[in-house]
Structures are given as structure tokens and as C-alpha cells.
Amino acid sequence: xxxxxxxxxxxxxxxxxxxxxxxxGIAGLAAALRLRQQGWDIVVIEHAPSRRSSGYxxxxxxxxxxxxxxxxxxxxxxxxxxxxxxxxxxxADGREKLTIPAAFTEAAVGxxxxxxxxxxxxxxxxxxxxxxADIRFSxxxxxxxxxxxEVDVTLSDDTHLRTDLLVGADGVHSRVRELVFGSEPEYFVxxxxxxxxxxxxxxxxxxxDGVGTTYIGPGRTAAVMNLGPERSSAFFxxxxxxxxxxxxxxxxxxxxxxFGDLGGGVADxxxxxxxxxxxxxxxxxxxxxxxxxxxxxxxxxxxxAWCVTVFAGYGAALALDGADQLGSALAAHGDDIPAALxxxxxxxxxxxxxxxxxxxxxxxxxxxxxxxxVWAGEMMLRAIQLPGIRGLVRxxxxxxxx
Numbered sequence: 563x564x565x566x567x568x569x570x571x572x573x574x575x576x577x578x579x580x581x582x583x584x585x586x587g588i589a590g591l592a593a594a595l596r597l598r599q600q601g602w603d604i605v606v607i608e609h610a611p612s613r614r615s616s617g618y619x620x621x622x623x624x625x626x627x628x629x630x631x632x633x634x635x636x637x638x639x640x641x642x643x644x645x646x647x648x649x650x651x652x653x654a655d656g657r658e659k660l661t662i663p664a665a666f667t668e669a670a671v672g673x674x675x676x677x678x679x680x681x682x683x684x685x686x687x688x689x690x691x692x693x694x695a696d697i698r699f700s701x702x703x704x705x706x707x708x709x710x711x712e713v714d715v716t717l718s719d720d721t722h723l724r725t726d727l728l729v730g731a732d733g734v735h736s737r738v739r740e741l742v743f744g745s746e747p748e749y750f751v752x753x754x755x756x757x758x759x760x761x762x763x764x765x766x767x768x769x770x771d772g773v774g775t776t777y778i779g780p781g782r783t784a785a786v787m788n789l790g791p792e793r794s795s796a797f798f799x800x801x802x803x804x805x806x807x808x809x810x811x812x813x814x815x816x817x818x819x820x821f822g823d824l825g826g827g828v829a830d831x832x833x834x835x836x837x838x839x840x841x842x843x844x845x846x847x848x849x850x851x852x853x854x855x856x857x858x859x860x861x862x863x864x865x866x867a868w869c870v871t872v873f874a875g876y877g878a879a880l881a882l883d884g885a886d887q888l889g890s891a892l893a894a895h896g897d898d899i900p901a902a903l904x905x906x907x908x909x910x911x912x913x914x915x916x917x918x919x920x921x922x923x924x925x926x927x928x929x930x931x932x933x934x935x936v937w938a939g940e941m942m943l944r945a946i947q948l949p950g951i952r953g954l955v956r957x958x959x960x961x962x963x964x
Contacts, residue, residue, distance in 0.1 A: 656826020
């Protein structure tokens with residue numbers, strides 16, 4: 563608290579360029595950290611009442627890992643790295659189908675990679691940002707007005723902020739996007755699926771330590787990881803024709819209806835969710851597709867701008883890389899913020915388009931259309947472990963990450 567109060571006083575007294583970042587998730591905190599490295603004074607606005615502490619696994623490799631390195635995060639993140647673990651594909655009752663050793667994934671991805679809980683990444687970013695930023699929880703944006711020289715932001719507590727740059731990093735349901743660019747339905751592309759993820763207080767019974775099990779069936783996937791007490795988690799994705807109905811139903815009942823026939827670690831995980839439904843992240847899956855990510859001195863970043871979805875497996879890495887590139891573009895263009903934002907978008911958009919396309923194609927891996935597709939996926943997993951195919955897979959992954 564003292565660090566935050568001190569940062570607030572410094573913000574009020576400093577004559578430097580000022581940025582307001584809306585959203586204290588990965589994209590927002592990364593942007594705050596990157597801009598501070600260039601001397602900006604930072605205010606972070608977050609609608610939640612407190613920090614986030616949980617979430618599903620995220621992977622940083624390729625440009626995402628390089629961005630974390632440039633941001634100075636590796637000393638804090640490396641001790642939290644989960645590393646590679648054995649993956650076991652299972653039948654509906656939890657019996658083993660096939661095993662993919664941890665060494666296979668490690669060889670394919672390489673040494674410059676981190677596997678982290680989303681909450682651990684956000685905590686590392688928060689700890690770095692709290693030393694200098696004025697972070698305001700339980701606060702939202704009520705109105706935004708801008709002139710060629712600044713942005714006037716009205717907050718939910720009736721205070722006003724005058725800022726040189728406004729970064730909307732407030733997620734797929736972005737309030738900044740709504741106020742500046744238009745309502746969510748104009749940009750949200752529903753992919754017809756639901757996703758749920760939550761931590762497990764107790765490791766799943768009858769699952770070996772350091773193992774993740776995955777059930778893949780027509781229209782759905784359920785994955786449970788036993789990484790020890792307070793380090794285990796569950797992830798679910800399924801095809802859903804009416805996302806509004808499932809959201810109204812709630813995480814525990816909806817996931818029980820979609821996966822309640824499964825045994826093994828899935829049954830254990832659903833039991834823990836039923837005892838504490840509030841622990842789950844649960845939402846429909848959709849992408850944000852926009853022709854422009856900036857208007858004047860307002861820019862969208864991360865899920866607010868593009869939302870590649872969990873089906874891309876690259877959201878956190880792209881948020882870090884996008885924030886890092888944003889800082890570089892602003893540094894290169896001096897006081898011409900609109901020109902910096904244009905250059906940033908031109909450089910980043912091809913990667914976002916690629917990742918969104920990969921996510922749309924990747925839906926069939928998480929929710930295969932038929933049993934034939936499930937069988938074909940299993941045959942591919944068996945084949946890629948063959949020595950000759952393994953090298954091709956490794957090179958393909960490396961190309962995708964560069």
C-alpha cells in the first residue's frame with residue numbers, strides 16, 4: 563500500500579508524459595511496465611476489487627519469451643516455471659490411451675520457454691508495476707473525450723484524468739472499446755464454444771504427480787493437471803449452441819452437464835468446483851475483429867483489440883509482445899502519438915491475423931466434430947512420436963514461434 567500511495571504522489575507531482583492504462587491483466591500491466599521504462603508516468607484503472615491470483619496455464623515461447631526477457635521479467639518468472647510434464651490421453655472413464663513424455667514437448671519447444679499459471683505471470687507484472695504506478699481498483703471508466711493534445715477520462719468515482727495516452731487493455735468486454743469505437747456486437751465474432759478453467763486445491767486422486775491427463779471426445783475436451791497442492795488445475799472446452807444460456811446457468815452446473823459422464827480426474831475436478839463455484843473462469847469463446855486498434859490518442863491492446871482466444875495458445879505471449887512493441891513505437895515517434903500507434907499496428911497486425919486464423923483452425927483439436935476426427939487426432943499424436951516425424955514437428959513449431 564505504501565508503494566502505491568508513493569506512486570500516486572509521484573504521479574501528481576511529475577511533469578513527464580502520462581499514460582492511463584485501463585485493465586490490470588497481462589496486457590495492461592505489461593504496457594504500464596514498458597512505458598515506465600521510457601519515463602512515462604502511469605495510472606492503472608482496474609474494475610476488480612483486488613489482484614487476480616489464479617487462472618489456467620499460459621506458455622511463453624518465441625516472441626512472447628523474448629518480450630518477457632526485454633521487460634526484465636525472467637528473474638521473477640523463472641522460479642515459477644512449471645516446466646514440461648507428461649501428458650496422458652485418456653478414455654472417458656480415465657483409463658490411459660497413450661502417453662506423450664515431457665521430453666518430447668521439451669525437444670519440440672526448446673529451452674527458451676516458460677509454462678506458468680496466468681496468475682503467476684500477472685503477479686510478477688503487478689509486483690514490478692506497483693513500485694511506480696498509481697493503481698486504482700474497483701474503478702471503471704465512465705466517459706472519454708479527447709482533443710489533439712490529450713485525453714480526458716472520467717472515472718466511476720467522478721474524478722477526471724488528463725492523459726497523453728489512453729491504453730484500453732480491459733479484455734474482450736472492453737469498456738474503452740465501447741466508448742471510443744462502438745458496442746461489442748460490432749466486433750465480437752462468436753466461435754460457438756465455451757471454456758472453463760479453475761485451480762484445484764487438492765491434487766486429483768489416483769493421478770501421478772507431474773502428469774496432465776486429457777480426454778478428447780466429439781465436441782469437447784477436458785484436461786486435468788496434477789502438479790501438486792495449490793499447483794493443480796482443470797481446463798474444459800466444449801461446443802455450445804447457446805452461450806448465453808450456459809453463462810446464465812453458471813460454471814458448475816454447465817460444466818457438470820457437459821462433462822458429468824466422465825470419470826478419473828475430471829470427476830474429481832468437477833466435485834471441487836461444485837464445492838466452490840466462484841473459483842472458475844467461465845466464458846464464451848469469441849474473437850475481436852477490428853479494422854483499427856487506435857483512434858487519436860486512444861489505443862486498444864490484448865484481448866480488447868484482438869482476442870486470439872485460448873484455442874490459439876498464444877494470448878499471453880501476444881499480449882507481452884504487443885505491449886513491448888507499443889513501447890518501442892512510441893519511443894521511435896517522439897511526441898507524435900497517433901503516428902506511433904499507426905506504425906505499431908502496421909507491424910503487429912500480420913501476427914495477430916495469423917494467430918486468429920490458427921485459433922479458428924485449432925477449434926477441431928479442442929472440440930472435434932466427430933468420432934472420426936477424434937480417431938484421426940489420436941493417430942497423429944501417435945505418429946509424431948516416431949523419430950522421423952518428431953524432427954518435422956520440432957521444426958514446424960520453431961517456424962511458428964519465429
